Amino acid sequence: MGFIMDGLDAEDYDRTYGDRELVRRVGRYFKPALAGMGLVALTILLATVMQAAFPVLVSWGLDRIEGPQAGSTITILVVSILVTGMLAWFFNYIRQAMTARIVGDVVITLRRDAFAAVMRRDMSFYDETPSGKVVSRITSDTDDFATVVTLVMNLLSQVLLLVFVTALLFQRDVGLALLTLAITPIIVAMALGFRKVARDTTRKAQRSLSRVNANVQEMMGGIAVAKNFRQEQTVYEEFGPINEQSYQVTVRQGFVFSSIFPLLFIVAGLGTVALVQVGGTTVLGGDLSAGDWYLFLQAVALFWFPLTSIASFWSQFQQGLSAAERVFALVDATPRVIQHDPQPVPRLRGEIEFQQVVFGYTVDQRVLNEFNVHIRPGETVALVGHTGAGKSTLGKLITRFYEFQGGHILIDGRDIRSLDLAEYRRQLGVVPQSPFLFSGTVADNIRYPRPDATDEDVVVAARQVAGGDWLEILPEGLETEVGEHGKSLSMGQRQLVALARVLIQDPAIVILDEATASVDPLTEAQIQEGLDVVLADRTSIVIAHRLSTIEHADRIIVIEAGRIVEEGTHQSLMQAGGHYCQVYNTYFRHQSPNYRPGTGFVPVLAGEAAAD
Numbered sequence: 001m002g003f004i005m006d007g008l009d010a011e012d013y014d015r016t017y018g019d020r021e022l023v024r025r026v027g028r029y030f031k032p033a034l035a036g037m038g039l040v041a042l043t044i045l046l047a048t049v050m051q052a053a054f055p056v057l058v059s060w061g062l063d064r065i066e067g068p069q070a071g072s073t074i075t076i077l078v079v080s081i082l083v084t085g086m087l088a089w090f091f092n093y094i095r096q097a098m099t100a101r102i103v104g105d106v107v108i109t110l111r112r113d114a115f116a117a118v119m120r121r122d123m124s125f126y127d128e129t130p131s132g133k134v135v136s137r138i139t140s141d142t143d144d145f146a147t148v149v150t151l152v153m154n155l156l157s158q159v160l161l162l163v164f165v166t167a168l169l170f171q172r173d174v175g176l177a178l179l180t181l182a183i184t185p186i187i188v189a190m191a192l193g194f195r196k197v198a199r200d201t202t203r204k205a206q207r208s209l210s211r212v213n214a215n216v217q218e219m220m221g222g223i224a225v226a227k228n229f230r231q232e233q234t235v236y237e238e239f240g241p242i243n244e245q246s247y248q249v250t251v252r253q254g255f256v257f258s259s260i261f262p263l264l265f266i267v268a269g270l271g272t273v274a275l276v277q278v279g280g281t282t283v284l285g286g287d288l289s290a291g292d293w294y295l296f297l298q299a300v301a302l303f304w305f306p307l308t309s310i311a312s313f314w315s316q317f318q319q320g321l322s323a324a325e326r327v328f329a330l331v332d333a334t335p336r337v338i339q340h341d342p343q344p345v346p347r348l349r350g351e352i353e354f355q356q357v358v359f360g361y362t363v364d365q366r367v368l369n370e371f372n373v374h375i376r377p378g379e380t381v382a383l384v385g386h387t388g389a390g391k392s393t394l395g396k397l398i399t400r401f402y403e404f405q406g407g408h409i410l411i412d413g414r415d416i417r418s419l420d421l422a423e424y425r426r427q428l429g430v431v432p433q434s435p436f437l438f439s440g441t442v443a444d445n446i447r448y449p450r451p452d453a454t455d456e457d458v459v460v461a462a463r464q465v466a467g468g469d470w471l472e473i474l475p476e477g478l479e480t481e482v483g484e485h486g487k488s489l490s491m492g493q494r495q496l497v498a499l500a501r502v503l504i505q506d507p508a509i510v511i512l513d514e515a516t517a518s519v520d521p522l523t524e525a526q527i528q529e530g531l532d533v534v535l536a537d538r539t540s541i542v543i544a545h546r547l548s549t550i551e552h553a554d555r556i557i558v559i560e561a562g563r564i565v566e567e568g569t570h571q572s573l574m575q576a577g578g579h580y581c582q583v584y585n586t587y588f589r590h591q592s593p594n595y596r597p598g599t600g601f602v603p604v605l606a607g608e609a610a611a612d
């Protein structure tokens, strides 16, 4: 039991909606389709009348089949059954075609909303939510929702049929009609009792499926690493229990759902036996004609069908409702990054100030504790420190990817929470360690931050980076296809594209996470030239991994465990013999042009070292 339910808990943002709220939300999506729904309702009504006409016609015929008018009765019967049958088919066709269109429209809107909601989420959401789970909410859950809508349409038509048949029964024999109705509450009570357990098992089945999705997605993302380390078997073994769980939960759902049918049929069967007995006795007593007897038997059958099918598709109905619930929970998830008072952002000077900033990715972990720093407009600051010190975190807070828990961050003296986020981010240029390129050409990728940039603008930006020499190696220059995630370009070329992309954006602040991967000396020189252009006249925060960058920085800040432990220029810090010298000996010494193995260490003063 424990194993079966492991990992099927709700996501943080999941919530349970009351039935009424859920229906209201669903209803809102159908509002634009009101006219179409009216037409569907009309065709349902007409098709149902045509279907209900069949037993009535046969019953009428049965009472007139004897005697002189038998021949004409048969002709009338054949023609009218043919006509009503064709009309029923026609109205049903219109109903189903219209329903497909309406449902399609609703699903496309819902999917759009879910996608937009995911795009709005801050980065903490992406840290905490496996992408496969989000994929399954946007795709299969919206599909399940579509199924429920189609089912509701069917339900309406069946309920209508039920109403017609009941009216007919009352008109023919009130006693028999009441007897038939007496069994209804039992069936309704059973269906309602089934409701809760159906929704619960369905929710679990959907969660287990999204676990499978998440696992497959992760496997696809990390397949190169898995193959490198020959871990295919481990990956396969991890998939096993997750897949098994999905199987178990789905089988259990099947058992739950299949148990309702036999139960309903037993009750319906017993009811029919009672009705046939009472009805038969009435006919023998001479109170009912043969035609009425036939109509009555048909009506009993017709009566049960909608009731049992309402109860049976309750299961799918539940599936659709919990799918809708999951999609709405995704749409409604509250973002953590909130701009309290978003105001327009004119061209920034680029001054950045952290005042007593407190931040942790999770509640029980502090990465920055009362962190202070002041970066002047146009200054180039290199952040150095051991891995995990908190350098990238500073960049992520400036870009407002994460919400900080205490203190203030000021941009040009304004509270960062009071900036219009879109306008602000347009003035932030971010170059990550391994730049992400979208499928398309090099030119498409350079144009990415400013889609209205002309071809001329793109060429100018590309040529500003290292004089554009790097373009000559590309088979089709700017028109070269970069492949999925830029896989057709070398790591160095991707970085050059990323630099040209920042130039076309022309941001006031640049946050650059320097690549650690080594590139050939020519590309290295080209990147350096590109950097000189990109960083000039802008406030730049560089998470530095290269000696030449820190040597050229206006200020170097050494960070350790989320604190600034030293700052100054390369020269002054080298002389100080403190933390910077330790970092230098570890990361930068070997990058010096005069480097010989085992040489180039700078002395670290004992006092400073002891301070660690």
Ligand SMILES: Nc1ncnc2c1ncn2[C@@H]1O[C@H](COP(=O)(O)OP(=O)(O)OP(=O)(O)O)[C@@H](O)[C@H]1O
Pocket: 127, 361, 362, 367, 385, 386, 387, 388, 389, 390, 391, 392, 393, 394, 543
């Ligand atoms: N998305 C995240 N969720 C949870 N913890 C994180 C996340 N990103 C970073 N951390 C943690 O925050 C701390 C600081 O990480 P950060 O990435 O800022 O270090 P860094 O100095 O940039 O290191 P590196 O040079 O290796 O990139 C580390 O302990 C890290 O494990």
